Amino acid sequence: MERNSEKSSTRWSFIAFTVLLAALAATSLYNYLLFHIITELVAVGIAIAVFTVAWNARTMQENSYLLVAGTGLLFVAVIGLVHTLAYDGMGIFVGYDANLPTQLWIASRYLLAGTFLAAPLLVRKNPAPLRVFAGFAGIAGALLLSIFVVPVFPDCYIEGSGLTPFKIASEYVIAALLALGLVAVYRLRDAFSPRVVHHLIAALIVLMASELAFTLYISVYGIQNMIGHLLMVLAYGLIYIAFVETGIRQPYAVIFTGLTSSEERLRREKERLGQYLDIAGAFFVVLDRDGRVALINRRAAKVLGCPADEAVGEPWAERFVPPAERDRCRGIFLGLMQGETGENEYAKTSVLTADGGERIIAWHNTVIQDDDGAVCGTLSSGEDITERQHAEEALGRANAKLHLLSGITRHDVLNQLTVARAYIDFAAEDIEDSAVRDYLGRARSAVEEIQRQIEFTRDYQDMGVKEPVWQRPADLIRESVAELGLLAAVRVDLGDLEIYADPMVKKVFSNLIDNAVRHGGHVTEIRFSCVRSGPDLLILCEDDGIGIPEGEKEAIFRETYKRRYGHGLFLVSGILGITGMTIRETGVPGEGARFEVRVPNGGWR
Structure with missing residues (x-):
């Protein structure tokens, strides 16, 4: 016009x-x-x-x-x-x-x-x-x-x-x-x-x-x-x-x-931003201070089944959130507007599509502030994780069943092993033939080995079941020392270091300490420290024992090494590998063992 x-x-x-x-x-x-x-x-x-x-x-x-x-x-x-x-x-x-x-x-x-x-x-x-x-x-x-x-x-x-x-x-x-x-x-x-x-x-x-x-x-x-x-x-x-x-x-x-040229530049920048947002595979939704849609990109509009120009101005919770989750969604929005960003920065909620279906979205939320620093809205970027969520839930149900089955089986096997060991002991008491007694002793050792293997499967099956979390190695080491009741001194110099690892990572430090005491000879001190290695971080575990022979530095982490020393270091390597960490032994034989745990960039803070 x-x-x-x-x-x-x-x-x-x-x-x-x-x-x-x-x-x-x-x-x-x-x-x-x-x-x-x-x-x-x-x-x-x-x-x-x-x-x-x-x-x-x-x-x-x-x-x-x-x-x-x-x-x-x-x-x-x-x-x-x-x-x-x-x-x-x-x-x-x-x-x-x-x-x-x-x-x-x-x-x-x-x-x-x-x-x-x-x-x-x-x-x-x-x-x-x-x-x-x-x-x-x-x-x-x-x-x-x-x-x-x-x-x-x-x-x-x-x-x-x-x-x-x-x-x-x-x-x-x-x-x-x-x-x-x-x-x-x-x-x-x-x-x-x-x-x-x-x-x-x-x-x-x-x-x-x-x-x-x-x-x-x-x-x-x-x-x-x-x-x-x-x-x-x-x-x-x-x-x-x-x-x-x-x-x-x-x-x-x-x-x-100048206003004309500024408006023209602003219009071009807005169009370019719109193109970037439309190209992106993620959802982008901006809500004003009243919780109404101020901006929505093409990806979000497509999944919702609502054109972007129709979505703008609509109340987000009432229009695009299932009734069962509306109160929670309003609570998240209210928390963001009140400055509780940390609690609501990440959220997983369902959205309601035009055909009545629901999609599960993982949101990253942040607030928008005006020139005076007052919160005037929110910006949320989201990813459609519906299929992944269903797959994870199905996998979780399958794992639960496997855990239940393996737990029952392990319990029954251990019970039978206890019975077998008792019968072997009873038989050994009534037999005077040394050859037969020797056979019974070997049978008892085999039963004990089977029991150790069954107990190891309990630890191994728990690896990777739960999501990795940020943990403080210093606290885990102190807890392990208290549980083991050691006589050797354990010195920890890790400060406030945190690592992103499987919840079972405590067994890593417990096994390293236990191995040093059991197989290191007369160990008097175990030291934990850390040092930068480029973008990565090395956590060092050193002792003053006899060390590891050169020919066994790699073998100690293999599963076959269990026949002599158990599954400890094989389990350690598996737990660390879940979040990309590695371990190796670099000590000098005769001067003590030195284990290096390499934590990749992004996995430590």
Whole structure:
């Protein structure tokens, strides 16, 4: 609608100026002096109108082009008015011939061309309005003084021979200056609205044509002079549309030019942001302080089955959350608005789709603040985890069944092993044959080995069942020392270190301590410390025992090594591997064992 109104107003303005030009052309055939007076007064009136708009808007303008152009046009109008009064046949300036109005004309044209050249050059400098006014007043005064008081201004017209070479050359120079002003405006076109730029460029082109027409006449009443004046009126008409009409109808296009460009940049940035959000595979939802949708990306709208423009303005909880979860959803939103970001930063909720279905979304929530730091809304990015959630629940149910089955089986097997061991003991008491007693002893050892293996499966099946969590190794080590009741000193130098590990990671430190005591010889001290290794972190466990032989440094972590020393280090390696940690032994045999647990970047803090 705004664009149509703009086109309509431009069309009516051109119709009005077309009628005016036709009327002026007809007037020139009747009385050329009257024609000249009207054309000059039209130009003077438009120039004064431009100055009026520019001067009254001087404190609101975001670039100085309109101020400089409007002020310059005012003084062009002053000299133009004197030129009109001095025109041949007016009889106001006694003792002067047609040279005076021609001199005044050239003076006003130089000032006009200089104005349109200076305005774009000063557009970013923002000179003070009074300095601009004083500068143009001084230039206009100097030009008038050079013509009337100190007659040093070159002659421009000689009766009987016509235009002087200075006058003709000046018209070409003025046309060249206008061309430079046109180029400067084109280079600064982004500082104005397209409507202003197009009319201003057209005005400068017509002014150049007008100047060239004024190089051809011999008589001040000749047809070339008339054409030049008509072109001048057309140019001023274009200037009127560019600055006066547009300045009143669309002040942002002339006065608040920075606002226009800022709005355009904001619009482009908004469109680019919208494209980024639409490309992203995640949900993005912005809620205002009332819990209504302020922004939603294409992915979220597609899953909800609701177009983005329809979703905006809707209350999120009432429209897109299942009834059973609405109170919880409102609680999360209220907590965020009250600054409880930490508690509600991550949340898993269901959303209601247009077809009545439900999807499970994992949200990352944060708050949006205004310039004063007050919370004015929330931004949530989410991921559709419906299928993953169902798969995890199915896997959890399957694991629960397996745990139940293995627990029952293990319990029954251990019971039977207890019975078998008892019968072996009973049989050994009544048998005196040493060979048979030896066989029974070996059978008992086999039963004990089976029992150890069954008990190991209980620890091994618990690995990875629960989600990893952040844990403090220092606390876990102290708990392990207390449970083991050690005589050896355990020194812990890990500070506030936390690692992201399986909940069973406590068995890692318990096994390392127990192994040092059991197999390290006369160990008197066990030391835990940490050191950076690039982006990773090394947790060190060192003792002063006999160490690990070179040939067994890798073998101790294998499952087959259990026949001699149990499953401890094999279990340690498995627990650490769940979250990407590794372990190796780097000690010097004879000087003590040294275990290095490498925690990858992101897995420690």
